[in-house]
Amino acid sequence: MARDEVLSDDEVTARLGEHPEWSLVDGKLHRELAFPGFGEAFACMTRIALAAEKLDHHPDWSNSWNEVVVDIVNHGAGGLTERCFSLAAAVDRAAAGATRP
Numbered sequence: 038m039a040r041d042e043v044l045s046d047d048e049v050t051a052r053l054g055e056h057p058e059w060s061l062v063d064g065k066l067h068r069e070l071a072f073p074g075f076g077e078a079f080a081c082m083t084r085i086a087l088a089a090e091k092l093d094h095h096p097d098w099s100n101s102w103n104e105v106v107v108d109i110v111n112h113g114a115g116g117l118t119e120r121c122f123s124l125a126a127a128v129d130r131a132a133a134g135a136t137r138p
Contacts, residue, residue: 096108
């Protein structure tokens with residue numbers, strides 16, 4: 038399968054089962070994170086940014102003090118691709134120890 042081929046609904050459902058912290062919201066992978074403070078949230082965003090650069094795939098995200106919201110979709114491909122799930126896995130690694138807001 039090409040790296041940027043849009044996954045079928047069944048493939049997305051199966052892959053979501055491998056990422057229990059993520060949900061599907063408006064066709065995007067969605068995760069909300071909370072940290073003890075701003076510094077930890079910003080450090081996590083920095084780790085995610087470095088991983089995103091390596092994957093050449095960048096999340097839609099926001100930060101408010103200790104909370105980070107991450108949405109992932111492949112805008113160019115028009116949906117979710119394997120690269121989206123690779124980035125989700127990188128977010129999971131970067132966010133180890135985070136809680137839900």
